[in-house]
Each structure stands twice: as C-alpha cells, then as structure tokens.
Amino acid sequence: MNKLTVGDLIEKFSLKILAGEDQLQQPITQSRAHRPGLEFVGHFDFFPTERVQILGRKEINYLHKLSHEERKVRIGNIVHYHPPCFIVTAGEEGLTYLTHFCKEERIPLLVANTVETTSEFIIMLDAYLLKNLAPEISIHGVCMNVFGVGVLLRGQSGIGKSELAHTLIGRGHRLVADDMVVLKKLSPRTLLGTHDEKTKEFLALRSIGLLNVVRMYGRKVFQDETRISLDIHLTKWQKDSLNNELEHDQSFTEYMGVKIPSLEIQLQPGRDVAGLIEAAANNWYLRQSGYSAAEEFMSRIEADLTNGRIE
Incomplete structure (x- = not known):
C-alpha cells in the first residue's frame, strides 16, 4: 500500500x-x-x-x-x-x-x-x-485510451508497442503511459492505468528517440489515467495459426485479482493493427450493452432456415 x-x-x-x-x-x-x-x-x-x-x-x-x-x-x-x-x-x-x-x-x-x-x-x-492508497503494480507495456476505452498493449521488447501507440495518437487517441504502466486496484472490478511520473507524456520510438507527445502534438493527445478495459497481447505472426471463427471465447488476464478481457493480435507487415485495436475497443462497448454480432448473424441464419430460404 x-x-x-x-x-x-x-x-x-x-x-x-x-x-x-x-x-x-x-x-x-x-x-x-x-x-x-x-x-x-x-x-x-x-x-x-x-x-x-x-x-x-x-x-x-x-x-x-x-x-x-x-x-x-x-x-x-x-x-x-x-x-x-x-x-x-x-x-x-x-x-x-x-x-x-x-x-x-x-x-x-x-x-x-x-x-x-x-x-x-x-x-x-x-x-x-x-x-x-490503492494497491499497485508496475508492468512493462503501453497504456492508451482508444475511443474512451482504456487499453493495455503488451508484448516482448521490440515488438512495436510504442510505434503502434504513435500511430494511434495520429488517429486521435490518447497516450497514458509508455514502457512502464502503473496499475492501481480501486475495487475488485476496477483497475486504473497511469504513468510513473518520470515517463509522463514521453514516448520512446526506436530509431527516433524520446518524444514529448504533448509538446509535439498538443495537450489533447495525452491522458493522465484511464480505467483499464482491454488487455491486448501483441505477438509475432504465425502462419496458419489464425482462423475465422464467428466469435472467440472470451479470455481474461488477471492483475491483483481483477480480471481484464484480453485478446491476442499477431503482427505482420501491412496489417492495420491500429485499426484492429479500434475495432476491439468498439466491440468491447457493444459487448457491454449485451450485443454480439455472432449471435445476430446466427439468428439471421436460423430465421432463413425456419422460413425455408435455406435448405
């Protein structure tokens, strides 16, 4: 404490x-x-x-x-x-x-x-x-606020977390912390993400160096803290490891006893990873309201079967 x-x-x-x-x-x-x-x-x-x-x-x-x-x-x-x-x-x-x-x-x-x-x-x-006074831990990663959703970006060193954060900033989203993310447990279901003061407003880009995003892009690109809603693990591309299931079973990562919905995104040149993260944030919002695209799709299929439009 x-x-x-x-x-x-x-x-x-x-x-x-x-x-x-x-x-x-x-x-x-x-x-x-x-x-x-x-x-x-x-x-x-x-x-x-x-x-x-x-x-x-x-x-x-x-x-x-x-x-x-x-x-x-x-x-x-x-x-x-x-x-x-x-x-x-x-x-x-x-x-x-x-x-x-x-x-x-x-x-x-x-x-x-x-x-x-x-x-x-x-x-x-x-x-x-x-x-x-909240219990806290520090983890290696990046914390962003995407469409109002607090997102943790994790992955091995050099995978491209900070570069991805820079791309998201360019698309109108906000940086919370780079490299070292401080997580505070406010309740059994609430996890707050913030920085450790030393890294506040800084983003470290390989080949470029240390950037102060507020000085470069203005106050609107930085947020002091955010409630963590998604944990995204960035991994290297593995051929034939992805499939096109309608909807994956929800996975979770646990921090100090708080379970956070998690998913894996594999990186490959040309893949719009920033767009995928935006989609994940928007999909999280829909899940909170009880909506599932897969369920709606299946209900349409069942309706067609019932009405004889599909044999």
Whole structure:
C-alpha cells in the first residue's frame, strides 16, 4: 500500500493548520473519511478511529450550542482515540475550544478553505484517498485510451508497442503511459492505468528517440489515467495459426485479482493493427450493452432456415 500523510492532504487541498503542526507526518491508512455525528452523542460502537474525521456545519453548530462542560466531554471522548486529523469545512470562526483540545492531544486540526459543501468535499477527499492508497503494480507495456476505452498493449521488447501507440495518437487517441504502466486496484472490478511520473507524456520510438507527445502534438493527445478495459497481447505472426471463427471465447488476464478481457493480435507487415485495436475497443462497448454480432448473424441464419430460404 502507498504511503500518505496528513501533510499530503494539506498540500493537495490547501488546508489551513490550526493545531498539530508537529504531527503532519501522521500516516493516513484508510481510504474513506468519517463524519463523527453519533460519536458526539456518545455512541462509539463502530467509530472508525483510523479515518480522517470531517466536521461540517452540522457538527460545528452542535458543538457551539453545548455548554463548556458538555463540550469538554463530547470532544474529549473523540480526541481520546487520536484519529489522524480533523478537517473542518465550516470555516474557522469560533474554533478556539476545538483548537485547544487538539493541541493538548497533538492532533492536527485543519480547515478547508473551499466553496464546496461538506458532502462535496468528502467525495473529493475519498476519491483522492482511494486512488492514492490503492494497491499497485508496475508492468512493462503501453497504456492508451482508444475511443474512451482504456487499453493495455503488451508484448516482448521490440515488438512495436510504442510505434503502434504513435500511430494511434495520429488517429486521435490518447497516450497514458509508455514502457512502464502503473496499475492501481480501486475495487475488485476496477483497475486504473497511469504513468510513473518520470515517463509522463514521453514516448520512446526506436530509431527516433524520446518524444514529448504533448509538446509535439498538443495537450489533447495525452491522458493522465484511464480505467483499464482491454488487455491486448501483441505477438509475432504465425502462419496458419489464425482462423475465422464467428466469435472467440472470451479470455481474461488477471492483475491483483481483477480480471481484464484480453485478446491476442499477431503482427505482420501491412496489417492495420491500429485499426484492429479500434475495432476491439468498439466491440468491447457493444459487448457491454449485451450485443454480439455472432449471435445476430446466427439468428439471421436460423430465421432463413425456419422460413425455408435455406435448405
């Protein structure tokens, strides 16, 4: 799992520090934030103490209405568990008492200077935490976004993955990563493909060298990340190994337990491999909607047989 700290949240969301300046290296290990509502009234049966705690307008207004002694008990019960930090989304007015408690317990107290509602801020924060705390691996290959479909191109070194990526860029598609692709597992069914920062926007072409595709072709040819939907293995041409079956059985490649539909494309001079990849992406869309060209073709044949048009 990747490492994330309170300091990373401050940098990402431009948070103001009210307390706990010396505790910004506190680790963040949970990919969802928590709004302590029930905890303020004494229910701690399921209190997720390792999550970032968010205090919105409702929570702050409730605390403001309490007497000094009640506030001491309610807040004291929560800070006792030492969550990684508190983030207030309702402004910093009237937070002297909360600042005092957090300083005593050495817990970072942060304020979000944002125009979003608390719910909107939590959505953004959860998305950031999920992506940055997701398990990840790196694989050798190329990642492209073709017609909105995230495609992995794999194959042995020198097979032509980067050259193919360059052709796809010329046909209006987007590069995500070349040579080293970082895969992040966001859920049991969701795999995100991205770069490793060092190779961002770069494409390495044999005989030409290293290209910055954004500098050459504009921002539209690059995408920072994409959900992986297809895994395509590029192989050398093998005579008589391909057939014209109506539809192949679906194969899968598994990464960190996530199964990705996969297929093999053999390379041969003159073969429009970029066009085949575009066809594969479009066909994936049709499969998602439940359509099968082979099934439709067979239904037409059966209809002709039933009506006596074929004997």
